[in-house]
Amino acid sequence: MxxxxxxxxxxxxxxxxxxxxxxxxxxxxxxxxxxxxxxxxxxxxxxxxxxxxxxxxxxxxxxxxxxxxxxxxxxxxxxxxxxxxxxxxxxxxLRTEAKNIDYKSNFSIYDTEDSYSLVSNIMLNFNIEIEGLTVNSVRHRISFLKNHMIMPAEYRKKFVKGFRDEKIAEIYEEYQKRLIANNSMDFEDLLLKPIQLFxxxxxxxxxxxxxxxxxxxxxxxxxxxxxxxxxxxxxxxxxxxxxxxxxxxxxxxxxxxxxxxxxxxxxxxxxxxxxxxxxxYRSTKTILAAADSVIKNNKNQVSKTLWTQNNDGEQLTLIRCADEKDEAFQLAKYIKKEISKKKLSYKDFAILYRTNAQSRAMEDIFYKEKIPYIIIGGVEFYKRKEVKDVIAYLRVIANQNDEESILRIMNFPQRGIGNTTVTRMIAFARKHDLTLFQTMNRVFEVIDIKERIQKNVKGFRVLLEKYIKLKDSLSVGELSLALIDELGLVRMFKSENTPESQSRLENINQLMAAISEYSKENKDAKLDQFLEEVSLVSDIDMKDDKKNAVTFLTVHSAKGLEFPIVFISGLEEEIFPLANRFSEDSTVEEERRLFYVAV
CATH class of the missing domain: 3.40.50.300 (P-loop containing nucleotide triphosphate hydrolases)
Structure with a gap:
C-alpha cells in the first residue's frame, strides 16, 4: 500500500x-x-x-x-x-540483439584484469616497448576513448600526432578485433555497442x-x-x-x-x-555544519541549503597520530574501549581511507589485536586468482571463443603445457584462421610440440567438451560443483597445507557456497546469466551486513553507506587530499566533494 x-x-x-x-x-x-x-x-x-x-x-x-x-x-x-x-x-x-552486431548471445564480459591481459598480449605480439607506454596506460587510454565514444578509426584520423599515438592506435585496432574474435566485450562496450546499434x-x-x-x-x-x-x-x-x-x-x-x-x-x-x-535525515547538525564548511568552498555547484531536525550530536573528534602504525593502534584502542562498554558492536564501526594502500597498517594491527574486520574494495572476491580461474573454466564452457580465458586455464591445474607450446598454438591458430579452442583439436598438426604435451592439450579439450555437453542439462550449481570436484582444487589446496593455500581453499569454499545459493535462488538460470552477474558484481553488492566486523573501505566505496561511528584516516596533505590533486581547480573541488561524502 x-x-x-x-x-x-x-x-x-x-x-x-x-x-x-x-x-x-x-x-x-x-x-x-x-x-x-x-x-x-x-x-x-x-x-x-x-x-x-x-x-x-x-x-x-x-x-x-x-x-x-x-x-x-x-x-x-x-x-x-x-x-x-x-x-x-x-x-x-545486447544479448537480445546480439545477431545484429555480429556477436553470439553467449558473449563473455571482460573485467579490468581481462582487458589488461588482452592489451599485454597484443603489446607482446607487436613487440611494442616504448618508454612510458605501459600496459596500464594503454588500457586506460582505450577506456577513456570508448567512454567518449571515439572508435579506432576516428582516433587515428583526429588524434594521432606522433609515434606514440600511432602505436596506441595500432593496439586499439587490434584490441577491438580480438574482442570480436573472442566473442567478448569489455565494460565500455556494454555502453558503446548499444549506441552504435541504435x-x-x-x-x-x-x-x-x-x-x-x-x-x-x-x-x-x-x-x-x-x-x-x-x-x-x-x-x-x-x-x-x-x-x-x-x-x-x-x-x-x-x-x-x-x-x-x-x-x-x-x-x-x-x-x-x-x-x-x-x-x-541521516546526520546531526554538527556533522552537517562540518561538511558544509568544506563544500561551500567549491565554486561550481548547484545552490542548496541542507538542514536537519536532528539534534546537535557529539563534536567531531580529531586524533593526532605519529604515523600510520600509531594511527592504526589508536583506532584499535578506541574501538576496543567502546566495545567494552557493551553499547556497540564491531559492525557499527567503519574506517574510511583515500587509497587502498592505507589499509595495510590497520590490517596488521587489527589482526594482532584480534579485532574482526572486513575489507571492501581491496582485491574483489571474484578477482582473486583461484576464484577467477574457476570462473574462466565456466566462461570457456559457455563461450569457446574466449581466448583470454583459455590462456588463463590451459595449465591450471598444472598439466605440463608451457608458454612455448601456447605461443606455437596461437601462431598456428592465426595462420589457419582458427580459434584457440579449434586449434586444440588439431594440436597434432602444430610443429615442434612433443607428443606428451599434445596428449595433455587433447586431454584439456576433452575435459572442456564434457562440460560443454552437460551445461544445458545441469543447473549452474550442479555443473560448477562437478567441475570443481573433477579439477581437484579442494584436495590440491588441502594437501599444500600452507597459509596461502588455506586462504585459497577458503575462497574456493566460499565460491561453491555462492554458486549453490545462486542456483537455489535462480533455478532456471543459464550459465551465461550467472557469468554476467559475476562480471558485473561489485564488492558493495556482496557486502554482508550480518557479519560482526569493523568495515575497512575507501571513501569511493563508502558512498551511500552509513555507520554509527566513522573514522576518516590519513587526513594530511598528499594523502587526503592526494599529492597530485592540486594542479587544477576541478581536481581540488573533487577532493572536497570526496571529503564531503566521507563526512
Missing part, C-alpha cells in the same frame, strides 16, 4: 510530478532512495505498466533493494520493471524507444558521456525522464563520470522542472 503522506512536502512534490522531464537535486541523507521507490510505485498506481518503466541505479545492490521495497508497496507486478545498473540493463539488450538500426532503436514510457536515473552526477547519450536516444515524445543526483557528491571523474551532464540535461531538456531535497 502506497501512502505518500509518509513523505515530507518536497519529497511528495517530486514523487507526484509526472511532466516530460524532471531533475531532482537530492542532498546527502535526504531520502532520495525512498523518493525513487515511491515514485516508481506512484507511476504503477497511476497506470504505467511495469515493463514500460526503466530504472537505472548505481549498484546492483541498490537495484535489488529498491525492487524489493517497490514489491512491498505495490505487489509482485513490480518484478517486471526494467531495473538495474546501466551495464546490466544494456548487457541484457545509430545504425532505426528499427531496433524504435523498438526500445516505444518500449519505455518512463526512465528514472539514480546518481545522475556520476554518469559518463556514453550513458547520457543512451538516455537521450531512448527518451521520446511518449517517454518521460526523471534524473536524481547531487553535484556535491560527484566523485568518479577518474573513471569517466561527467559532472557536466547535469548542466547539459538542463539545456537538452529545456522544459524540465527542478526539485530540491534539502532536509537531511
Amino acid at each position: 502506497i501512502d505518500i503522506k509518509k513523505l515530507n512536502p518536497d519529497q511528495q512534490k517530486a514523487v507526484e510530478y509526472t511532466g516530460a522531464a524532471q531533475m531532482i537535486v537530492a542532498g546527502a541523507g535526504s531520502g532520495k532512495t525512498k523518493v525513487l521507490t515511491y515514485k516508481v510505485a506512484y507511476l504503477l498506481k497511476h497506470g504505467y505498466k511495469p515493463e514500460s518503466i526503466l530504472a537505472l541505479t548505481f549498484t546492483n545492490k541498490a537495484a535489488n533493494e529498491m525492487k524489493e521495497w517497490i514489491v512491498e508497496l505495490v505487489g509482485k507486478k513490480a518484478e517486471a520493471i526494467w531495473m538495474g545498473t546501466f551495464h546490466s540493463i544494456f548487457a541484457r539488450i 545509430n545504425s538500426n532505426d528499427k531496433i532503436l524504435h523498438k526500445y524507444k516505444s518500449r519505455f514510457n518512463y526512465i528514472l536515473v539514480d546518481e545522475f552526477q556520476d554518469t559518463n558521456k556514453a550513458q547520457y547519450e543512451l538516455l537521450k536516444m531512448l527518451v521520446s515524445r511518449t517517454c518521460k525522464i526523471s534524473v536524481v543526483g547531487d553535484d556535491a557528491q560527484s566523485i568518479y571523474s577518474w573513471r569517466g563520470a561527467n559532472l557536466g551532464n547535469m548542466q547539459d540535461f538542463k539545456k537538452d531538456f529545456k522544459n524540465h522542472k527542478l526539485f530540491k531535497l534539502e532536509q537531511n
